[in-house]
Amino acid sequence: MVRQAGFGGGCHWCTEAVFSSLKGVLSVQQGWIASTGADRSFSEGVIVEFDDDIISFATLIAIHLHTHSSTSQHSMRDKYRSAIYIFDDKDAELAKEAIQSLQPEFDKPIITEVLPYNEFTSSREELLDYYFNDPQKPFCELYINPKLKLIMERFSMIADTDKLRHLKQL
Numbered sequence: 439m440v441r442q443a444g445f446g447g448g449c450h451w452c453t454e455a456v457f458s459s460l461k462g463v464l465s466v467q468q469g470w471i472a473s474t475g476a477d478r479s480f481s482e483g484v485i486v487e488f489d490d491d492i493i494s495f496a497t498l499i500a501i502h503l504h505t506h507s508s509t510s511q512h513s514m515r516d517k518y519r520s521a522i523y524i525f526d527d528k529d530a531e532l533a534k535e536a537i538q539s540l541q542p543e544f545d546k547p548i549i550t551e552v553l554p555y556n557e558f559t560s561s562r563e564e565l566l567d568y569y570f571n572d573p574q575k576p577f578c579e580l581y582i583n584p585k586l587k588l589i590m591e592r593f594s595m596i597a598d599t600d601k602l603r604h605l606k607q608l
Contacts, residue, residue: 439490440464443498443533444471444523444555446483447506453484455569455582456505459589461598462492468568469560471523473553481519485558493596495529499536501593502550505585509546523555530554573604 445453454468465487470480488498499522502508508520522533533552541548560566569582586605589597 440487441490441495441529442485442487442525443495443529444483444485444525444558445498445502445521446471446481446518446523447502447508447520447550448482448518449581450482450484450561451565451568451577452582452585453482453502453506454567455578456501456585456589457484457486457498458567458570459586459598459601460488460493460498460501460593461596462489463487463598464489467558467560468566469558471521471555472557473521473523474556477519477521477551477553478556479516480557480559481521482517483519483521483523485523485555495532496536496539497593497596499533500540501589501596503537503540503544503548504592505588508548508550509544511549520550521553522550523553525555570601 450468454466457463457466467485471483472478472480524530530552537548569578
């Protein structure tokens with residue numbers, strides 16, 4: 439079944455590369471996501487369309503929590519809100535349960551919020567698919583490659599090894 443979820447927490451170039459490297463992810467839209475209420479300002483994030491028969495929502499959440507600073511209340515949280523944006527009310531409970539079940543894997547409390555999706559603005563065309571257009575950029579090597587290596591090590595069963603084969607050479 440095809441589903442959607444939004445994720446924010448770090449640079450959207452990084453987040454886009456993380457989710458684009460997974461089996462079962464059909465598309466990743468990179469840009470800024472807004473929720474409602476106190477979280478109605480835009481923050482960097484991605485919208486992920488995925489096939490729930492191949493990769494579960496819970497697995498996406500686990501990958502998200504492990505590939506950004508999900509326990510850090512740093513000074514850039516307005517720009518990089520740590521969040522899971524839901525498109526369906528039933529997903530809110532699933533997301534909260536997934537976070538709770540993953541908490542023992544972290545030394546500090548997870549700060550990632552589960553928020554209703556409200557609005558999205560896409561990044562400029564030249565910034566889309568940032569990593570896979572040129573993975574040798576210094577930013578990519580410094581910030582994105584370690585996240586993708588973590589996926590290859592910890593989530594290898596769901597990693598798209600065709601997309602990530604260049605990491606084996608590093």
